[in-house]
Amino acid sequence: MHSLIQFLARFGNTLLFVVLEIVALVLLFRYNDFHQSIALSSASRINGKIYETRERVTGYFLLREKNTLLWQQNGELEKKVARLEAALRQSGREESPLRDADEFGYIYARVLKNSVNQLTNSFTLNVGRTDGVEPGMGVTGPQGIVGIVSACSDHYSVAVSLLNVNAHFSCKVKNTDVVGSLTWHGGDTRYGWLEELPGYQMWNVGDTVVTSGFSNSFPAGLAVGRIESFDKTAADNFYTARIRLFTHFESLADVRIMYRTHYQEQRELEEAAR
Amino acid sequence: MNRTIVKHIVVALVLVLFQTLVLQYAGFLSFVPLVYLYAVLIWPIDMPVWRALLLGFLMGLAVDILLDCPGMHAAATTFVVYLRRPLLRTFLSKEETEGMEPGERSMGFLGFWKYALVMILCHHFVLYLVESFSWADPWMMLLRTLVSSLLTGLLVFLFERFRR
Numbered sequence: 001m002h003s004l005i006q007f008l009a010r011f012g013n014t015l016l017f018v019v020l021e022i023v024a025l026v027l028l029f030r031y032n033d034f035h036q037s038i039a040l041s042s043a044s045r046i047n048g049k050i051y052e053t054r055e056r057v058t059g060y061f062l063l064r065e066k067n068t069l070l071w072q073q074n075g076e077l078e079k080k081v082a083r084l085e086a087a088l089r090q091s092g093r094e095e096s097p098l099r100d101a102d103e104f105g106y107i108y109a110r111v112l113k114n115s116v117n118q119l120t121n122s123f124t125l126n127v128g129r130t131d132g133v134e135p136g137m138g139v140t141g142p143q144g145i146v147g148i149v150s151a152c153s154d155h156y157s158v159a160v161s162l163l164n165v166n167a168h169f170s171c172k173v174k175n176t177d178v179v180g181s182l183t184w185h186g187g188d189t190r191y192g193w194l195e196e197l198p199g200y201q202m203w204n205v206g207d208t209v210v211t212s213g214f215s216n217s218f219p220a221g222l223a224v225g226r227i228e229s230f231d232k233t234a235a236d237n238f239y240t241a242r243i244r245l246f247t248h249f250e251s252l253a254d255v256r257i258m259y260r261t262h263y264q265e266q267r268e269l270e271e272a273a274r
Numbered sequence: 275m276n277r278t279i280v281k282h283i284v285v286a287l288v289l290v291l292f293q294t295l296v297l298q299y300a301g302f303l304s305f306v307p308l309v310y311l312y313a314v315l316i317w318p319i320d321m322p323v324w325r326a327l328l329l330g331f332l333m334g335l336a337v338d339i340l341l342d343c344p345g346m347h348a349a350a351t352t353f354v355v356y357l358r359r360p361l362l363r364t365f366l367s368k369e370e371t372e373g374m375e376p377g378e379r380s381m382g383f384l385g386f387w388k389y390a391l392v393m394i395l396c397h398h399f400v401l402y403l404v405e406s407f408s409w410a411d412p413w414m415m416l417l418r419t420l421v422s423s424l425l426t427g428l429l430v431f432l433f434e435r436f437r438r
Binding site: 012016023042044047054118119158185 | 331335356
């Protein structure tokens with residue numbers, strides 16, 4: 001007993017240091033479990049409140065830019081509607097060609113907190129489970145996809161940003177079947193990387209990259225970015241393309257969370273089949 | 275004694291909030307000043323090590339939780355808190371007095387800055403090393419350590435100008 005006290009008096013601080021470092025590293029290496037435990041993330045009630053207050057102040061800062069963006073986006077949409085209506089009239093079809101789009105519904109959300117200068121960036125949204133949000137749902141901004149919901153509390157949720165070196169998004173080159181995996185390599189927030197692209201002939205610099213629709217999170221064809229240059233991977237025959245992302249992540253403010261309207265049905269069916 | 279510990283907890287809280295709500299958005303590319311470390315720098319020289327370790331860990335954890343990055347800041351901050359005592363002993367040119375808080379005034383300009391720079395560099399290095407465990411780009415990591423340390427150093431310099 002005496003020697004134990006002596007030992008603690010001598011090495012107690014070092015012991016405490018080692019224990020604390022181990023706790024920190026355990027948290028670090030169980031990152032995903034960590035995100036599941038809401039209490040330790042920005043989806044928690046206290047954190048959510050802090051960031052909600054912050055957003056109430058900073059939300060006004062970039063209103064002019066956001067307004068311009070919404071205005072432009074509106075214009076694009078109006079053009080699209082006009083074109084579609086014209087096409088509908090021409091073909092005289094009863095069935096709407098928009099059926100595909102109906103498969104997904106939107107939950108509108110505001111970004112309370114958004115990080116861009118870590119390697120694993122994420123953002124916090126002001127909607128949670130009571131609003132129908134669930135982990136795994138895709139998040140899109142005015143200019144394209146921005147991330148996937150990773151954790152939800154009752155009133156807040158956290159989403160993994162596209163700017164995350166551990167996240168991969170299934171994407172394809174528009175109007176082709178060339179599929180690759182979009183990720184981020186840290187640093188510059190304007191560029192992402194489309195990895196594991198097959199042969200060069202099937203795509204070109206300047207092509208648009210869109211979502212592939214192979215995941216449950218996003219429908220096919222949502223904008224992501226444009227191919228700016230490419231590299232051939234040394235190890236295999238795949239190419240890696242540098243993608244200029246359409247979204248300006250620094251000024252992310254209003255987003256939509258996408259949910260599949262028939263997701264529940266599909267899940268029940270898959271459960272039943274198992 | 276109790277009043278000093280309350281004061282330092284308040285300073286830590288304010289700096290953590292300043293870091294996560296303001297500074298985190300002021301960085302460019304991947305370079306950010308991590309100024310909450312200033313709270314650790316100015317803790318009294320004779321603060322019990324176990325108390326400093328616990329405070330440092332909790333502070334880092336608070337930053338981690340607010341930034342959604344588990345364990346990184348906690349690991350880095352705990353590490354430099356452990357380094358603090360030996361470093362202070364090395365760089366302290368004057369006599370150590372009871373309850374003395376490190377600063378340009380108490381340690382002399384050179385003494386304080388040797389201590390502060392080593393602390394800042396170590397903290398940032400451990401932080402970015404831990405952050406990039408799953409990601410191997412050593413040059414980027416070193417660059418981030420150096421540039422971010424420079425930014426943190428600049429802010430600490432400003433803080434020291436306005437101290438008392």
